[in-house]
Amino acid sequence: MLRPSPAPSRAPSYAVVLRTPHAARAFGSALLGRLSYGMAPLALMLAVKDATGSYSAAGVIMALFGATSVCLSPVRAASVDRYGPRRALPPMAGAYAVLLAALAYTTWRQGASSPLLGTLAVAAGACTPPLGPVMRTLWSRLVPDRELLRRAYSLDGVAEELLFVTGPLLVGVVIRYTVPAAGVAIGAALVLGGTLALVSSPALRDTGTVPSSAPPSASPQAGTGTRKTSRGRLLLGAVGLRHAALVAASVGLCLGALDLLVVAFTEEHHRGGAVAWVLAALSAGSAVGGLAYGAVPWRASNRVRLPVPAAGLGAAMAVAGLSPDVYVLVAVVAVAGVFVAPALTTAYLVADESVDPAARTQAGAWVNTAVNAGSSGGTAVVGLLVDRVPPAVCFAMVAVPALMCAAVVARGAAGRARR
Known part of the structure; x- marks a missing residue:
């Protein structure tokens, strides 16, 4: 436990x-x-x-x-x-x-x-x-x-x-x-x-199946709505898992959209060769953010922290569209990357503690699926818009779902705290 x-x-x-x-x-x-x-x-x-x-x-x-x-x-x-x-x-x-x-x-x-x-x-x-x-x-x-x-x-x-x-x-x-x-x-x-x-x-060696009668996680974050998931019960009945998947999907959407947006932005500024540097800055920022996030002894629960990096990523995406040149874009995208690994780490933690121990692998897979589905959706949507709408507007449109998801999850966490 x-x-x-x-x-x-x-x-x-x-x-x-x-x-x-x-x-x-x-x-x-x-x-x-x-x-x-x-x-x-x-x-x-x-x-x-x-x-x-x-x-x-x-x-x-x-x-x-x-x-x-x-x-x-x-x-x-x-x-x-x-x-x-x-x-x-x-x-x-x-x-x-x-x-x-x-x-x-x-x-x-x-x-x-x-x-x-x-x-x-x-x-x-x-x-x-x-x-x-x-x-x-x-x-x-x-x-x-x-x-x-x-x-x-x-x-x-x-x-x-x-x-x-x-x-x-x-x-x-x-x-x-x-x-x-x-x-x-x-x-x-x-x-x-x-x-x-x-x-x-x-x-x-000792990781066989976990009996379906095993007690669910007793952490305070495993809130009302958690269900045992054996024998076909819906895993997404767990409120925490739904929130984790929602945040993961918003992160995936931002990442999937960013690839095309970076190409459009750099070509607009006649610096197409800078695409690799911008995406490298994203990965570097994510690595730094993930390591720093794991090093800090946070006092707030995972549920409370869950919407924070998603909101930070959404805000950084909106600011990225206002970049005057590629150099500023590299810096802003690096900042956006700082929020990526913490958002996904927290989502996996919330998913893990929100379900029966017999279904933790499934819970992690749902978060992973949400990231990939969001990424595919972001790429598809931006692919339809990028030729019709200026990149700055596309960046802002991509930021909105991340900010909205963060607000929904934060409201849910606040409501649970009041209860």
């Missing part, structure tokens, strides 16, 4: 998190597998484009791959909660790796059939192992102290951010010496090796 610990005079260090018995090995194994998620999508898109000679085919196939992976994430996480990671993850990872290997083989040379590639991509997306949600659930088992758990989640979030920066760079190195399909094959090997290393870790 997890309880919020009082704020200590000196927050425990990240080294304490990694010195937790078996934590470093499990964390390293999960990161190895998750590196595949940073490499495989870009490598697959390039491989499909080369094999079919069509950007349209590559776009459609990648959309199918991403949609299947995102939409079925809670279902895969539910099977992990039901059967335990040691039984559920190896079949998923094995099937995912085999299908990625089949995609790599099929796209190694030109002339591949688009319907065949689409079928393989859909099947691969359906089998994507939920290594991120599993690792966060494992952190909650390894680190029972809430203060230390927040630091563990911050470390996990920052590491994942760096993986999604490192993955495309590795793909760039691969295609310099060989074909993009080789990057897909490497992604298959990474996810299989990382998953097998994770499930063989001593940290998972």
Whole structure:
């Protein structure tokens, strides 16, 4: 049973998190597998484009791959909660790796059939192992102290951010010496090796299924509306999880929109080559914000803190649209990044403590799904607007949902506090 610990005079260090018995090995194994998620999508898109000679085919196939992976994430996480990671993850990872290997083989040379590639991509997306949600659930088992758990989640979030920066760079190195399909094959090997290393870790020795009668988290943040989630009960009956997913979706929307907005802004200022610097500033800001957030011994509860970084991100997005030049945009986007990792870390913490222990992997998967769905939605909406509306207006329009979500969640937290 997890309880919020009082704020200590000196927050425990990240080294304490990694010195937790078996934590470093499990964390390293999960990161190895998750590196595949940073490499495989870009490598697959390039491989499909080369094999079919069509950007349209590559776009459609990648959309199918991403949609299947995102939409079925809670279902895969539910099977992990039901059967335990040691039984559920190896079949998923094995099937995912085999299908990625089949995609790599099929796209190694030109002339591949688009319907065949689409079928393989859909099947691969359906089998994507939920290594991120599993690792966060494992952190909650390894680190029972809430203060230390927040630091563990911050470390996990920052590491994942760096993986999604490192993955495309590795793909760039691969295609310099060989074909993009080789990057897909490497992604298959990474996810299989990382998953097998994770499930063989001593940290998972006692992580079977959690009985449905296990008591839900007793932390004060697990508010009214939390339901036991076994046997098909709706997980989103938990108010805290709904709020966490709402904040995560608003963060994803901002991130998905930002990619296109940065391109439009830099081209408007005749500095198209600065796109990489702006996005690098976002990642750097997120890493700094995540590490700093985990280091501070906050006194307010996770529920109370949840809307704050979302509001900060929304405000920074609105200000970014007013930037007079690219240099100011880089600085403002770095500030916006400072709020990204804290927002997602807090969302995962709230989701974790808002549900029955038997459903923590599913709860994390719902937050992850909300981020990805928000990102896709943000990209789609801005794609329709950016040619018709000035970038400054687009930035402001993207900021509004984040600010509104923050207001809704803050109002809910205030109402619960009054009750």
